[in-house]
Every structure is written in structure tokens, then in C-alpha cells.
Amino acid sequence: MNAKIAAIIAIVVIVAAGAGGAVVLTQNHGNNSNNGNGGSGDSTPTEKGGWYAWDPTVVITKTAYYGQSPMLYKGAAEMFKTIYGKDVNTSQYTSSQVPADFLSYDSLIVAEDNVNNTVTIDSIIRNTKDSGGNYTWHHENTVVPVNPDWMICTGSYVALLYELIKIHNGGTADQSAVFNYVYGLDKSALAGGTSDINEIYGLTVPNTVVSINSTYSLNTQSNLTQYLNAYDAAHAQSKKLVTMMSGSTGPTYDQMIAEDGFLKKSAEYSEVTNLFFGATSVAEVFSSIEALGAVFGLKDEAQTFIQETRTNFYNMYMQAKEVTPQKTVYWESRNNASACGQNNISSTILDLLNLKNIVTGEGWVKGFGDENVVLKEPSVIIFYTGDSRTMDQMMRVATA
Amino acid sequence: MSNEEEIQANLEKKEVRAIFIIMGLSLLIFVIFVVSLFYGVGEIPRQTVLDILFNNGGTRGQIYVVKDMRVPRAICAATVGAGLAISGMAMQALFRNPMASPSTLGISSGAAFGASIAIAFGIGTSIGGAPMMAFIFCLITMLTVYALSITRHGTPVTLLLLAGVALGSFFGGLTSFLHFIVDAEALQNVVYWTLGSFERCYWSAVRTGVPVIVVGMIVLCFTIRELNIISLGEEQAESLGVNTRRVKLTILLGTSLTVGGCVAISGVIGFVGLIIPHICRALTGPNHKILAPMCIVSGAIFMMLMDILSKSGLILDSVIPVGVLTSLLGAPFFIYIMRKKKTEFW
Helix, strand or coil, rough: HHHHHHHHHHHHHHHHHHHHHHHHHHHHHHHHCCCCCHHHHHHHHHHCHHHHHHHEEEEECCCCHCCCCCHHHHHHHHHHHHHHHCCCCCCCCCHHHCCCCCCCCCEEEEEECCCCCCEEEEEEEEEHHHHHHCCEEEEEEEEEECCCCCCCCCCCHHHHHHHHHHCCCCCCCCHHHHCCCCCCCCHHHCCCCCCHHHHHHHCCCCCCEEEEHHHHHHHHHHHHHHHHHHHHHHHHHHCCCCEECCCCCCCHHHHHHHCCHHHHHCCCCCCCCEEEEEECCCHHHHHHHHHHHHHHCCCCHHHHHHHHHHHHHHHHHHHHHHCCCEEEEEEEEECCCEEEEEHHHHHHHHHHHHHHEEECCEEECCCCCCCHHHCCCCCCEEECCCCCHHHHHHHCCCCC | CCCHHHHHHHHHHHHHHHHHHHHHHHHHHHHHHHHCCCCCCCCCCHHHHHHHHHCCCCCCCHHHHHHHHHHHHHHHHHHHHHHHHCCCHHHHHHHHHCCCEEEEEEEEHHHHHHHHHHHHHCCCHHHHHHHHHHHHHHHHHHHHHHHHHCCCCCCHHHHHHHHHHHHHHHHHHHHHHHHHCCCCCHHHHHHHHHHHHCCCCCCHHHHHHHHHHHHHHHHCCCCHHHHHHCCCHHHHHHHHCHHHHHHHHHHHHHHHHHHHHHHHHHHHCCCCHHHHHHHHEEECCCCCHHHHHHHHHHHHHHHHHHHHHHHHHCCCCCCCHHHHHHHHHHHHHHHHHHHHHHHHHH
């Protein structure tokens, strides 16, 4: 047999497997769509195909909403409107009607010293894993001067502080009132960053604010240098500086207190205080808002903000609960990196929206799989803005 | 019967036996193809899968999963395996180097970089995103390597190899730089792409990628005779009337089409282009007339089996990128074959 013919036969075998299968299956597909077989296949699939086949409600939201952000409720309320077709009636229940255990939180404020004008905060930093493979958390009572001169933080803390200042002023405030405090901002908060503070909160960052690398790599030389430069500036000008960041940084507490570690180095500056907050639940978000208020002498305003947010969420929860049957939901992160599972801020929002999550794993789950989404046909699908895929690609259209 | 006739008869006998093996393996492809439809992250009973295929059974979701997800995925796996294997075979013959594979010419690295910038920055979204960018960069790499290797005396294989290694390192460096500067979410996707997977293979991938791979494979198949001669050395090949420059260009074009299509479909899957040709060569000998179809069917079978393992959850109870498996499982098997065959290996 001619060798070329043998080789081409082999190729043809493979191509025939695909082409033949495709033709047969496409024909079967047509038959199947008409046979009304089982499950939710009774409804007419939309013409677009992909995940549109079962006609789910698609929600697009912003990553930056679901953390220590003043937009936490706004993000959820927007979803409520998209999913249920109406706004949340925020006056159905008043704050006094909200049960005490609804979105309750533990205070991080350990002590307040009105003489020395300091507040002691329970700072939470991720540490090494235990024998069960779970992270342990280091708690450190950190004494913070009330009303520090400068702060370094992410955009969401700035936005939160601005909200508290507005409450303090009776509803409005000049942006300079908050930016007077801001020495440096995480670079993701600046124009073009993933958490662009102007795009999300409408805040315009003055040129004087220094762009700082993410806290996630605090122990690297370049990041450490940036922070130490800021601390040098605070020292030179005798400014009290507070750095606020997530407790889930790249290096662990043990690594940060080791020689040349971030905490070891920053301890050399008496003007500097580092505060670490947890951000894995709505309760932790409220705790950190309260702590932020205490640090800037706005504790009552923080309480007002938290109470208002809890009341809004309670109204939303009670109205969503009235909807039957309960809708199912699938929440995909940008570019399908993971899917929202259980026990995180986003899953709490889903609970408040009375949506049943089809993903049962803990945290944000990798590899949930398109097959599972198709088999479970969630009635609501949530994506984030800033996804590099087109809407059709996200909904797996033109894939069939 | 003279000595020469006896050798000829033996060769023909061997060839017939090999062709039967190839036909047998071709049939095995169909069996593994159906078996692969049983496995996936979504739980569908095997009987339901068979009902969907042959009796119009199943719910809408189950039908969608089997026909629009698992079938195209299996087709992609088979085609990519076949494409990478024959490309590796052609590279090894062209460079007369057992270490040659699609990645040697920097083609895989170039394609990976193209896909990475598409994922990280959304470049090329309007023309098809990561798959198309992978394909474009594959062609750019191939043309650059070829241009860098042209001398007044032709295109020496050594220069081609060195240019490929250099360009591969360059694109590898650029991809690493990209890893460094992109945010965590994009990084995860870029890394996932570079690990290789059939997770995102739908009919669109079959329509856009498979024809390119098949054309590339056919181009390579048309150089089989020349590959046998060029394996003896360039000078000898030229003395036998082979236009080595044309053959090189044809092989580079065929390889680029094949590998470009493969990377566009599945991301970067390493090692297949290296080990499958070696294993086939160890089983059937160096005659490319037999080796080429053997590589095609073996590559297809190997990749479908790897994909079944990847998606079945048999390892770690989760989906593992197929590129990881090809290296983890392929390498020990390759070493076993290498040690067993020893001197007759190449």
C-alpha cells in the first residue's frame, strides 16, 4: 500500500469520526429537541443557544463591590432589581425591626483611651496552615492613634471613610476631606487599575497621592522598599501614618516578623501603625468599618452606616424570601477562573437574595465545570465586569 | 530467492503487519472515543450517554453536555494528539535530532505568548481571542525562525534549530514577564492556558482548529518520501535529487499549521510531540511511510486517554490540565521504552 495513502487514510479515519459523529449527532439533536424528553427540556430553547438555552437571568456586577466597600449593598440591590424586576423597598422594615442576630458582627475594638487619644484594634493576620491544612490566624492588639495624619490603603477604605465623613457632615463632603488623609493608594485603585476608584466610587485621586504596590507581596524587596520609603517620609515629617490592609496578604505573619520581613522593618518606625482586617464575610466587613470609624473618630457615623446597611439588607432579604420557587444561581469570576461556592461574602449576598447556589464547595471553587452548569441549568448567572471575554463567549454561545 | 529479494520480502511483510496494526488502532480510536463520552465533571449515567447517542434519550442538559461538549472535546483531543505526534515526527526527521519537537522551533512558545496576551489584555478579542492569537503567533514565529536561518548557502538545519531555540526562549521570557505584570485573575487563566486543556473545546473549536490541523497533517504526509531520504543527511538527499530547501519549507509550514491549530484549540501540551514518535519508532522502525500513520493514530489514542484521565477525577478527584498529565505519565513511560530499546532507540 502506498505510504501516503496509508497516512491519509489514518487522517481520514479521525476526520470521519468527527464529521460523521457531528452529522449524526446534529440530526439526533434536532429529533431530541422535539421529543420533549424530561427535565427542564420542555421549555423552548432560545435561538442564541449556549447557556441562553434555558433562558437564565444574566447579571453583570463589579468585583470591587464585594469586600470592604460602601457599595456592598448597592451591588446586591442592583442584582435584586435585575433578578426580580423591582427595586428593594427599603422602608418596609425599620432598623429597630431588624433582629439582633441578622448579619451580626464581633467588634474589633478592644479598648479606647480618651486620655492618650488612642484606640486598640484586634488586628488579624493570616499565618501558617495547621495540620488539617487550614490557615491559622494571628491576632494582635494594635494601638492606633485616633485621627492619624496619613494613611496608606486600598481604594475601598478611602471610599468608606468618605462615606463616614459625609454622614458626619450631614450628607455631603468635599473629596479633599478624605484625600487629606491619603498618603498612598494601592495601585489597583488608580486610573486603569482593576479597582479604579474613580470609575467605581467617583472619587478623583489628587496627583499628590503616591501609587503603592499591592500588599500581597509585602515581603518582596520592591514592595518593601515602597512602604519603607513612605514610612521614611512619615518619620521625616513626624506624621502619624496608619497602613490598612487585608489580613490575607501573600506572606504569613511568621514570614513578616522574620528578619527583613515587613512587620519587623516597619516596627522600627514609631510613627507607623499597621492594621490588618479580615474580609471573608459580611460580618468581617462590618467589623472593619466600625474599626475604621474608631480610628478616624467617626465611630458613631460608622455605626449609623452599618445599621443602615443591615436594615437595607434585611428589607432585601425579607422581600426576596417571598419569591417562590427559589431561584438557583451560578456566579463565575472573571475569565472563568473560579466559581462562587459557600462561606464567603458573595455567597452571603446570594443567601440574602434568596438564591440557591449550585456550587457547593467552600470559598471560590476552581474547576466546577461547564458540564455541571448545563446539567443544573441555574436560573440566574452572574458575571463580573472587566472580563476579557465577550458576552457571547461568557454565555458559551456559538460554541455549539 | 536472492538475498536482496529476501530483504525486500521481509520489508514488505513488516509493512503489511504495520498496516494491520494501524488499522487496528484506527478502530480502537472509535472505541476510546465512545468511552471518553462517559467521562466528565457532570454526572451522567453511561446508559443515558448511550441513549443520547443512539436512541434520542436524555434531558436537554444531558444532551447538550454529551453532544455539544463531550463529543467536540473528544474530537479535539484526538486531532490534537495526532497533530502533535506527526509534527514531532517530522521535526525529528528534519533535524535528525531525537530531541526535536514542535517546541524546539519555538513554535509552542510563540503560540503560548500570543494566547497569553489575548487573555491578559484582551488583545485580538474581535478576531477570535486567544485561539486566533495563538495561531497568528505560531505563524509569526515560524516565519521569523526561517528568515533568521536563511544564508547565501541555503537554510542550514543547525541554524534553524538554534534560531528556534533562541526565539522559543525569547517568547518564553515574554510570557514569564506577562505572568509578572498581570493581575492574579488573568495570571490564573494565562497559566491554565499554558498548562494545556480541552476544557474549552466546543464545536467552534472543531470548526476553526481541526481543519487547520488536518491541512497541516496532510502537508506533512506529502513529505514522507523526502523525510526518509533527508534523514540520511542533507547532502545525500540533495545528491538523490531532493530539493531540501523546498522540503524544509514544506515541513515548517505543515508543522506550523498543525501546531498552531493544536495550541489554538487546547493551549500548550508538551511532550506528546516528543514521546509518541519515539514510541512509534521503537515499535515499527524508522520508515516514515509506516511511522507517519502510526504516529497519527497513536497520538490520537494517547491524547484521548490522557483527556479521559484528566476529566474523570480518577486523580485528585478534580479536573487536571491534560498537559500536566502528558508530562507526568508520558515521561516515565518514555524512559521505560528508552531503557528497554537502548541502542536501537534512534
